[in-house]
Structure formats: C-alpha cells, structure tokens
Amino acid sequence: MFTADEKRYEKMTYNRCGESGLKLPKISLGLWQNFGYNADYDEIKDIILTAFDNGITHFDLANNYGPEPGDAERNFGRILAEELKPYRDELIISTKAGYEMWKGPYGRGGSRKYLTASLDQSLKRLGLDYVDIFYHHCFDEETPYEEVAMCMGDIARQGKALYIGVSNYDGRKMHRINHIFDDYNAPYIINQNRYSILDRTIEQNGLKEQSNRKGRGIIAFSPLAQGRLSDKFAKGIPENSRLYGRTDYNKSIGLDENQIAQIRGLKTIAQGRGETLSQMAINWLLTKGVTSVLIGVRTKAQLLENLKALEHPLLSEEEMKKIDNIILFE
Secondary structure: OOOOOOOOOHHOOOOOOOOOOOOOOOOEEOOOOOOOOOOHHHHHHHHHHHHHHHOOEEEEOOOOOOOOOOOHHHHHHHHHHHHHHHHHHHHHHEEEEOOOOOOOOOOOOOHHHHHHHHHHHHHHHHOOOOOEEEEEEEOOOOOOOOHHHHHHHHHHHOOOEEEEEEEEEHHHHHHHHHHHHHHHOEEEEEEEEEOOEEOOOOHHHOHHHHHHHHOEEEEEOOOOOOOOOOOHHHHHOOOOOOOOOOOHHHHHOOOOHHHHHHHHHHHHHHHHOOOOHHHHHHHHHHOOOOOEEEEEEOOHHHHHHHHHHHOOOOOHHHHHHHHHHHHOOO
C-alpha cells in the first residue's frame, strides 16, 4: 500500500474556490486522454501517486474520459482502492456528464434522467459513495435550465456530490443560469472552461466576469493550448504532436506560421524569467486569478516539469503587457 510523502502539503498552495469554503490546489490533474485502456496501468498509477506526493489533491474525470468512455474512471477507481483509500478525505474527486456516453435518447444532454443515471454509473466505476464536484459537462439547448439546476441540486442533497459545477458553458448565458442555480439551492461553486494565453474566450464572452461577480471559482483546462504553449512548438509542429499533419483542424485553431512566430516570442519572455514556456503559461493563468490550473500529462516527467511552475513568481504587469503585445490581444 502506498504511503504518501509527509511533506506533500509544503509543496503546494491552495486557493479558495470563489466564495465557497472549498480550497483547490493551484495545479490540478485532469485524466482526459491518457488514462484509459491504451495506457500502461503502472505508469498511470505512478503519475497519480506522484501528483499526490506533490500536493495535488484534485483529480478531474468525466464519464466519457478514456479511451474508451468510462476507462479513466475505472482505472482511477482501481488506484483509489489499491493505494489511495486511506487518503480519501484528503482528495477532491470530480466527474462530469453531458457528452454522449451511451446510445439512445437518454445517453447524453442535460435531462434529469441522463444526469442521474450517468452519475450513478460513475460512482460504481470509481468505487465511491460520492464525488466532491459533479459538473454538467456541456450546455444542452434542448433541456430547460431549470431542469438541470433542480437535478444538480437534488444530487447534492442526496449526498452523491458535495459541490456542483458547469463546464464549457457560454458566458453570454451565465447571468440567467446563475440565478436559476441559486433559485434551486444547488451548491454551484465552479466553472471549468478552456483558457490560455492563446484562448481568452471566457474573458471575451463575460464568463470570467460573471464568475467573479457571483463568487464562483474558475478552473482552466487546456492551459498549454493542446501543447502549443511549450518549447517544442517554437520550431514548428513536432512530428510526435497530436496536431502534426492535421491541416484543417490546425487552421481552425489558428495554428499557422504567424502563431508559431508568436510562440517563439513567448518562449523568449519565458527564458528571461528562467522558466519553460509551459511553466510561464501556467503562471500566466495564476496571475489572471484562476482558482486552479488543470493540466493533462502523458508522462511523469511532464507532470514534474509543470509543477516546477510553482517555483517561479507570478508574472509582473510589464511581462503581462509584453505577452499581450505579442499575441495582439486588445
């Protein structure tokens, strides 16, 4: 049985999640793409236990994470049972439902039927009685806001989740949604959205402002913009990158020679700070005031490299302006 590093909490800082009583580590670990059937179980376990040894207490999952859907929860549940069970009360475990999980009309969306059934399945795969945070994973145009809010509130009152969150919601809809969740007494404390130096949608559509005003936290996923905010992209798209050869997709996300030049400029700023570009990208988000940065890694080496971001200071106002000048955001 695993024994955790006694100094783990000296290695991490924890931020209060909005105005709730919950604190999250500055860096959290997401189990999206690299923790399914095609990954080596011992390597997965090593990454997760190393994360906990370094003060990462928050592990983020979803019903469809794998590959295949459900596999990430199964693997994490096995590690929890075999190694982390004595530390359950020190962990924040989150999962989600929203995208398609099974065939038929009840296998995706935001209906009470789907959300309830999906969470019950997730709890079985994880071997848990409750998760700490349960997210609605994506906005569903076909389901009334009231139904989602009532269901999520009931899930919390049933003890299946301690807190509620939403993910991938559009900030333009948040004013009304915020009020509805309040009306149904759902303990909605956190938004999970894509956010990085290269993707500032939540600033532009008002979600960040709404979250701050309503006292809700923000956890940012894809902080490295699918690996683009790393040193290896400064010379072009690496052949071992999942973006290599995907011409149409790369065009849709703006990955062209101009963006490669921007990445080179960002790397120069990072080098001036004595850190890698990925470490600076994480610190940029923390400087922006997010509650936690949600990283996804394939190896323990990547995990440790990202964690070293916390050894560097937040960015100065001058450095933030230099970054904006490179990216040409107004």
